[in-house]
Ligand code: AMP
């Protein structure tokens with residue numbers, strides 16, 4: 001698998017993972033593979049929608065410029081967008097701050113059959129909040145357990161969860177920030193705060209290592225995605241999503257067959273009643 005899958009709590013060291021990894025593939029090969037995976041992903045999504053038993057929640061986290069917007073466009077865009085909803089979580093509003101941190105998140109979780117995509121998520125509440133001391137330590141520390149329980153609740157309600165950490169190097173981030181500065185068409189993406197956040201690189205590393213290490217579970221795995229190469233990042237995310245959904249294929253197909261059979265019986269009954277009446 002191209003991304004590293006973490007599915008149980010443990011110690012995570014991000015420096016163990018190479019953000020520039022590309023599995024010896026060339027860009028063209030990667031794009032071909034992505035197209036194939038995209039077709040399978042769309043087919044699996046359609047089965048999930050038809051079966052109506054599960055939802056898929058996809059979480060994207062990563063530092064500024066790591067490619068959260070890009071991967072949503074390129075990979076989620078391969079699915080039927082009618083069945084997808086994307087939620088981007090920003091600095092909480094006053095109303096949101098007057099509730100518990102999961103209130104605004106829970107409201108955006110996907111219904112059965114649907115795909116919910118989070119561009120940032122509840123994890124900001126143990127990342128930016130921790131790095132900038134926006135809440136006392138006792139508050140953010142308690143949140144790891146809240147998050148674990150919340151994700152268990154979602155699992156019990158039929159939500160399949162895949163969480164992605166888009167892993168970029170410090171050098172690559174500098175390049176991307178400079179590119180945003182230099183190109184008028186990209187400038188809207190740059191906020192002066194991004195350079196300031198970069199100054200907290202090591203604090204974010206520590207916060208991410210804890211978030212990944214404490215909140216990885218079999219039903220809610222984290223995937224560490226090498227993201228210095230955008231095309232490889234897209235490929236790795238698509239592959240992880242396909243592998244996440246594949247195990248459900250037989251179950252969904254069986255459900256669809258059962259629904260089809262029920263429908264046929266109902267139609268036959270209706271027609272024979274119409275004929276005799
Ligand atoms: P962007 O994703 O570039 O539009 O930026 C959104 C900003 O909102 C980022 O700087 C996030 O760190 C910030 N943000 C998101 N969630 C929270 C949160 N729970 N508390 C504080 N800041 C947040």
Ligand code: MG
Pocket residue numbers: 064189191194
């Ligand atoms: Mg930004």
